[in-house]
């Protein structure tokens with residue numbers, strides 16, 4: 001019997017359900033994905049053996065949880081198409097779409113809004129969840145179990161979800177850009193790309209791990225790496241002059257604002 005129905009078989013859907021399968025939380029026969037593109041459906045069957053269909057309604061019949069993994073721009077159309085279904089729990093990962101819209105769009109279901117992120121693909125995700133008014137503690141636990149398969153989970157009040165989207169939802173792209181820029185800097189300074197990119201990736205990974213494992217404040221780490229008149233303070237001065245700190249802050253705030261727009 002299908003227990004997890006997924007609307008939209010894209011990147012995030014695959015990231016989540018592939019980990020659920022790898023961790024044996026579901027069997028392939030218990031997951032059904034609806035996806036309009038035939039070649040993508042075929043790909044998902046060949047890779048994972050899950051059930052697939054082009055018919056969204058087929059997914060909803062019998063599912064215990066319906067995971068919405070389509071783009072937010074088509075949420076209204078999907079709610080019109082499926083709003084009369086009675087799946088116990090709708091879990092949405094759509095940027096911006098508020099619980100009020102989920103609950104109006106799916107009036108017979110409890111709703112949980114989630115913001116995962118791209119590192120979910122390798123089980124290193126960060127997800128925030130906010131439960132709707134009809135969600136039972138058991139359903140919140142169910143959602144947490146789903147997301148725990150792809151990384152860390154934190155429960156937040158819904159009013160924080162757009163800010164979460166701007167930070168951890170969009171953040172992987174901001175960090176990837178920083179890594180690319182560090183690698184470019186290495187190349188500009190004379191390194192071959194094949195050396196520069198692994199150096200940049202491991203520097204970001206190692207710094208994050210150091211901060212996480214020691215609880216060291218970011219400022220303390222910066223101070224530890226800067227010797228008087230040394231190389232690091234010379235580079236930091238350039239970053240401050242270029243407004244990099246402010247640029248990251250504005251990126252998160254702009255992404256948060258865009259999430260609010262998508263939901264209005």
Ligand SMILES: NC(=O)C1=CN([C@@H]2O[C@H](COP(=O)(O)OP(=O)(O)OC[C@H]3O[C@@H](n4cnc5c(N)ncnc54)[C@H](OP(=O)(O)O)[C@@H]3O)[C@@H](O)[C@H]2O)C=CC1
Pocket residue numbers: 007008009010011012013034035036037040056069070071072074093094095115116117118169
């Ligand atoms: N990408 C990210 O890092 C993150 C994304 N999200 C959220 O996850 C959601 C999905 O994003 P992502 O996986 O990146 O996007 P994708 O485009 O990879 O996935 C969306 C999928 O929905 C399919 N689709 C389109 N129309 C329909 C329809 N009418 N019925 C069923 N399926 C349909 C698309 O099919 P087709 O193959 O034809 O395009 C595609 O496979 C978004 O709402 C986004 O806000 C949340 C956190 C992080």
Ligand SMILES: O=C(O)[C@@H]1CCC=N1
Pocket residue numbers: 095165169170
């Ligand atoms: O850009 C987007 O809309 C999605 C939501 C969070 C990350 N990516």
